Every structure is written in structure tokens, then in C-alpha cells.
Amino acid sequence: MAYKYDVCIVGGLGHIGLPLGIVFASKGMKVCLQDINAESAEIVSNGTLPFVEYEAEPLLKESLKNGNLSISLDSHSISEAKNIIIAIGTPVDEYMNSKTRQFLEFISSLKKHLNPDQLIVIRSSIAPNACEQIRRTLGEDHNWKLSYCPERIVQGYAIQELKKLPQIVAGYSDDAVEEASELFKRISSSIIVTSIKEAELAKLFANSWRYIQFAIANQFFMICEDQDVNYDNVRHAMVEGYERAAQLPSAGFAAGPCLLKDTMQISSFYQGGFHLGHSAMMINEGLPNFIVNQLKSKYSLNNRKVGILGMAFKANVDDVRDSLSFRLSKVLKFSGAEVICSDEFAENPEFVSKEEIIAKCETVIIAAPHSVYSEIQYPDHIDLIDIWKISQ
Ligand SMILES: NC(=O)c1ccc[n+]([C@@H]2O[C@H](COP(=O)([O-])OP(=O)(O)OC[C@H]3O[C@@H](n4cnc5c(N)ncnc54)[C@H](O)[C@@H]3O)[C@@H](O)[C@H]2O)c1
Structure with a gap:
């Protein structure tokens, strides 16, 4: 035919x-x-x-x-x-x-x-x-x-x-x-x-594996922060010249339309028995709350001007689907902060430029590590929260 x-x-x-x-x-x-x-x-x-x-x-x-x-x-x-x-x-x-x-x-x-x-x-x-x-x-x-x-x-x-x-x-x-x-x-x-079943599982396991890797990095990050230790230095000490730890990611928001979804697809198929997947979800999805709680332990967020740089779910793309930046914004607002958001790629009439964020905000959080944020000179009076460590 x-x-x-x-x-x-x-x-x-x-x-x-x-x-x-x-x-x-x-x-x-x-x-x-x-x-x-x-x-x-x-x-x-x-x-x-x-x-x-x-x-x-x-x-x-x-x-x-x-x-x-x-x-x-x-x-x-x-x-x-x-x-x-x-x-x-x-x-x-x-x-x-x-x-x-x-x-x-x-x-x-x-x-x-x-x-x-x-x-x-x-x-x-x-x-x-x-x-x-x-x-x-x-x-x-x-x-x-x-x-x-x-x-x-x-x-x-x-x-x-x-x-x-x-x-x-x-x-x-x-x-x-x-x-x-x-x-x-x-x-x-x-x-x-x-086989068909192997292909179905291989696809979901691959994303779930990455999601769990991000979760362990985020959990280590939280432990370090609570001990006043720099996770990046710890990670460097762990991975440098030591291949068995080389896959440990840096900390940061793990979100988007695939990783969490695929992890949860395994969970619903396995009738809620995928405990590691659930723990990963709680850690990754809990990172915005952790950041906001850290800020609240330093100062009141009531009426504080907080800017979020990067609303996409990851670096250098414009896709905001299931981005944790929006959860971060919600939690901040719930704590009384005045939040303004910016993105280099994603368009939204409510977003402002990165320059406006720098000019107006007392706290700035890099939520998606778009490369351009590494080039900004952040003034000393701004409390910069950069879990990705791209600003150094
Ligand atoms: N985005 C990723 O990085 C990624 C990676 C691997 C796998 N996937 C999987 O690939 C699939 C597609 O994801 P995506 O990110 O491209 O989604 P998407 O929403 O960007 O694209 C889906 C497209 O399907 C179209 N569509 C919806 N209903 C339709 C219909 N009845 N007839 C014809 N077209 C229709 C939509 O208009 C849209 O253009 C999902 O199952 C996703 O999990 C995505």
C-alpha cells in the first residue's frame, strides 16, 4: 500500500x-x-x-x-x-x-x-x-x-x-x-x-532513578544547612577523584512534567509500595518549604520583598509545567512576603525583568539556574539564596 x-x-x-x-x-x-x-x-x-x-x-x-x-x-x-x-x-x-x-x-x-x-x-x-x-x-x-x-x-x-x-x-x-x-x-x-513489560519499566525506572538521586542530594543539602555546613564543599570532597560517588547531583529543585509523574506511576502500579519513590517526592517537593523556613528563622517575611529568579522547571528552557518555583512563590506569600517573579525564557504578564527584581527586592532566590543569573552582580544588601551555587 x-x-x-x-x-x-x-x-x-x-x-x-x-x-x-x-x-x-x-x-x-x-x-x-x-x-x-x-x-x-x-x-x-x-x-x-x-x-x-x-x-x-x-x-x-x-x-x-x-x-x-x-x-x-x-x-x-x-x-x-x-x-x-x-x-x-x-x-x-x-x-x-x-x-x-x-x-x-x-x-x-x-x-x-x-x-x-x-x-x-x-x-x-x-x-x-x-x-x-x-x-x-x-x-x-x-x-x-x-x-x-x-x-x-x-x-x-x-x-x-x-x-x-x-x-x-x-x-x-x-x-x-x-x-x-x-x-x-x-x-x-x-x-x-x-519485552513490552521491560520497556515500560525501563522508561519509568530511569526517571525515577534520577528523581531519587536528586532527592538524596536535596536531603544531604538540608542536613548540611541544619549543621551550618556547605553542601557543595561536602559534595566536592565526596566526588573529586572518587568515581563511586561521581553521580551525586548538586542540590536544587527537581520538578517538571516527567520525573515526579513517572515515579508516581510506578507507585500507583505497585499499589503504594514504592516507599523510596514516596520519600523522594516528600524531599523534593518539600524543598521550597525548607527554604522558606530557613528564611523565617533569619527574619520575618511579613511585607518583605522577595524576588524569584527562574520560574521554569529547569535551567535554560521556558517550560513552567510542574515547576516548584510556583510552590515557592505560594509558600512565601502565605508567610506574608511580597513576591515578584522573573524568568528569562517563560513569558507571563505578571513576570518582571531580573533587573527589577534586583532593584526592588531584599531577598532574591534563584529557583531555576538559567545561565544568565550567574552573570549578575548581586548587591551586598540583598540576601541571595542560591542553592544551585551558580552565582559564585
Ligand atoms: N517533555 C519531556 O521531556 C518528556 C520526556 C520523555 C517522555 N515524555 C512523555 O511524552 C509525552 C508527551 O509529552 P510532551 O512534554 O511532549 O507533552 P506536550 O503537552 O508538550 O505535547 C503533547 C501534544 O499532544 C497534543 N495532543 C493532545 N491531545 C491530542 C489529540 N487528541 N490528538 C492530537 N494531538 C493531541 C497537544 O496539543 C500537544 O501538542 C508524555 O507522555 C510525556 O510524559 C516527555
């Missing part, structure tokens, strides 16, 4: 779908980015990224120009591609449980566009056993070629990482594994074939 596109990415204008589509298109494949977000479609069709993604824009412009990349708001496009990659968002509910039913309803809605000759690749992060539920939702009236190929890039750097990272490939049939491997060999450095 002849198809108009080699690949259709459903959720193709998101943080995962868009760079992936751009990279496939840059390898000469015909790619359709299918999405429901008309605003992003307009921005991307003009050759601009709707969010920070380093090195993507020249490739996007080139792929639009040579016709390798198309954008579609019509779900019918899904029937026009040999390979379908599903990369829509998979948020958790207010109790941190995966919204698997919602995802399955979405899969069900796709069925009318699918035929058994197509390869279906699940790219979104999903709960353990979700692939099996997807397979059942698709039904047994056809031999669907269903595979799970999880995404493991670090947001903002997908263009570099997609080329560098090995791709985990799992599938329900030899055909599915073979075709998914061939597809990802076009862009990935190597392929690792696993």
Missing part, C-alpha cells in the same frame, strides 16, 4: 513530537505532525518553535522548505502514514494516578484511521501494563503491529540526544519489533530490544 507520509506523529507539535518529527524529516523522511493545537500549528508552519528546543529551528525551516515536514490538524492524516507515532501528553490525576482510561479512549478514537499494515508506536510515557490495555483496546479482529518505543531525551536538547541515545524497542510481534527497529535506526545510535 502506498502512503503519503513515512511517519505521522500524533501530538506532533508537543515537546516530544515536534523535535522527533523534525529529526525524522531531516533524515529525508516524509513526516506529518498531527495535532489539535491550532495556535502551535500556526507558529510551527511559520518556521518557529513554540518552546525552547536548542538547534531545532534551522532544521525545522529546512524541512518545511523541502516539503519533508507537514502539519495537520485533521486526524484523517493518521490513515495516510506507514508509521504512526503516538506522543500526546499523559498527565496524572490530582492523586498522582495515571489517567490510563483517558489514553485508552483516545486510542479507541484513533481506530477508524488505522489499518493493520501500519506500524503503531507508543511514544508517550505510560503506566506499567498500559501497552497490554492498548492492545486490548485495539481489539483482536486484526493483527495490529503495536510497539512501545519510549522517549528518554532531556527536554530542550532533543535534537542532540535523539541521535546519541540508544532507542529501546519493544513490540507485540516480530514484525512490530523489526519495523520499529528499522524506523528508529534512521535516527538513533543503536537499538535495544526488550
Whole structure:
């Protein structure tokens, strides 16, 4: 059967779908980015990224120009591609449980566009056993070629990482594994074939492992602060020339749309028995409170002007999803402080410039370590809280 596109990415204008589509298109494949977000479609069709993604824009412009990349708001496009990659968002509910039913309803809605000759690749992060539920939702009236190929890039750097990272490939049939491997060999450095369950767990364990590493660093940081000891000096002493401790991160907010979510997906699957994951959540999510309590032990926050630098969930990107900077702002306000916020990348009418923060605030907290904050000369009268230690 002849198809108009080699690949259709459903959720193709998101943080995962868009760079992936751009990279496939840059390898000469015909790619359709299918999405429901008309605003992003307009921005991307003009050759601009709707969010920070380093090195993507020249490739996007080139792929639009040579016709390798198309954008579609019509779900019918899904029937026009040999390979379908599903990369829509998979948020958790207010109790941190995966919204698997919602995802399955979405899969069900796709069925009318699918035929058994197509390869279906699940790219979104999903709960353990979700692939099996997807397979059942698709039904047994056809031999669907269903595979799970999880995404493991670090947001903002997908263009570099997609080329560098090995791709985990799992599938329900030899055909599915073979075709998914061939597809990802076009862009990935190597392929690792696993069972479906192994792939589901490998993806979630990887993020959860990082989340727990950040938590131990944050716990060590809190212990040091309570003892009036500099954690960074301790960390330096631990890691310098000592490879067994080399992976210990520096302290800082560990947040964003993936790490906590994936940790909690394991927890709900393991029926609340993932104690290490829960402890990590309490430590990481508790860091804003710890910082505010430290400030309160030094001075009253009532009417004190406090500025937050960096509202994104991590350095040098504009993504504010699940950023702890907002929790920090809330806790500060709850303690009576007058809070103003700034970010170098994320836009919000309530944000002010970093210069205004420096000019107006008595306390300044670097919440996301955007590189530019390391270049600021912080006046002596400001109480600077820099857990990332980027200002030195
Ligand atoms: N952001 C990351 O760093 C990262 C890393 C690894 C895995 N993931 C996983 O990848 C998935 C996507 O995450 P993201 O950060 O790209 O989310 P996102 O919100 O940036 O992108 C999702 C896209 O899907 C689109 N969409 C939603 N419903 C749709 C529908 N019915 N039809 C077509 N398009 C639809 C949205 O408009 C949006 O453009 C999630 O499961 C996430 O956990 C994300």
C-alpha cells in the first residue's frame, strides 16, 4: 500500500513530537505532525518553535522548505502514514494516578484511521501494563503491529540526544519489533530490544532513578544547612577523584512534567509500595518549604520583598509545567512576603525583568539556574539564596 507520509506523529507539535518529527524529516523522511493545537500549528508552519528546543529551528525551516515536514490538524492524516507515532501528553490525576482510561479512549478514537499494515508506536510515557490495555483496546479482529518505543531525551536538547541515545524497542510481534527497529535506526545510535513489560519499566525506572538521586542530594543539602555546613564543599570532597560517588547531583529543585509523574506511576502500579519513590517526592517537593523556613528563622517575611529568579522547571528552557518555583512563590506569600517573579525564557504578564527584581527586592532566590543569573552582580544588601551555587 502506498502512503503519503513515512511517519505521522500524533501530538506532533508537543515537546516530544515536534523535535522527533523534525529529526525524522531531516533524515529525508516524509513526516506529518498531527495535532489539535491550532495556535502551535500556526507558529510551527511559520518556521518557529513554540518552546525552547536548542538547534531545532534551522532544521525545522529546512524541512518545511523541502516539503519533508507537514502539519495537520485533521486526524484523517493518521490513515495516510506507514508509521504512526503516538506522543500526546499523559498527565496524572490530582492523586498522582495515571489517567490510563483517558489514553485508552483516545486510542479507541484513533481506530477508524488505522489499518493493520501500519506500524503503531507508543511514544508517550505510560503506566506499567498500559501497552497490554492498548492492545486490548485495539481489539483482536486484526493483527495490529503495536510497539512501545519510549522517549528518554532531556527536554530542550532533543535534537542532540535523539541521535546519541540508544532507542529501546519493544513490540507485540516480530514484525512490530523489526519495523520499529528499522524506523528508529534512521535516527538513533543503536537499538535495544526488550519485552513490552521491560520497556515500560525501563522508561519509568530511569526517571525515577534520577528523581531519587536528586532527592538524596536535596536531603544531604538540608542536613548540611541544619549543621551550618556547605553542601557543595561536602559534595566536592565526596566526588573529586572518587568515581563511586561521581553521580551525586548538586542540590536544587527537581520538578517538571516527567520525573515526579513517572515515579508516581510506578507507585500507583505497585499499589503504594514504592516507599523510596514516596520519600523522594516528600524531599523534593518539600524543598521550597525548607527554604522558606530557613528564611523565617533569619527574619520575618511579613511585607518583605522577595524576588524569584527562574520560574521554569529547569535551567535554560521556558517550560513552567510542574515547576516548584510556583510552590515557592505560594509558600512565601502565605508567610506574608511580597513576591515578584522573573524568568528569562517563560513569558507571563505578571513576570518582571531580573533587573527589577534586583532593584526592588531584599531577598532574591534563584529557583531555576538559567545561565544568565550567574552573570549578575548581586548587591551586598540583598540576601541571595542560591542553592544551585551558580552565582559564585
Ligand atoms: N517533555 C519531556 O521531556 C518528556 C520526556 C520523555 C517522555 N515524555 C512523555 O511524552 C509525552 C508527551 O509529552 P510532551 O512534554 O511532549 O507533552 P506536550 O503537552 O508538550 O505535547 C503533547 C501534544 O499532544 C497534543 N495532543 C493532545 N491531545 C491530542 C489529540 N487528541 N490528538 C492530537 N494531538 C493531541 C497537544 O496539543 C500537544 O501538542 C508524555 O507522555 C510525556 O510524559 C516527555
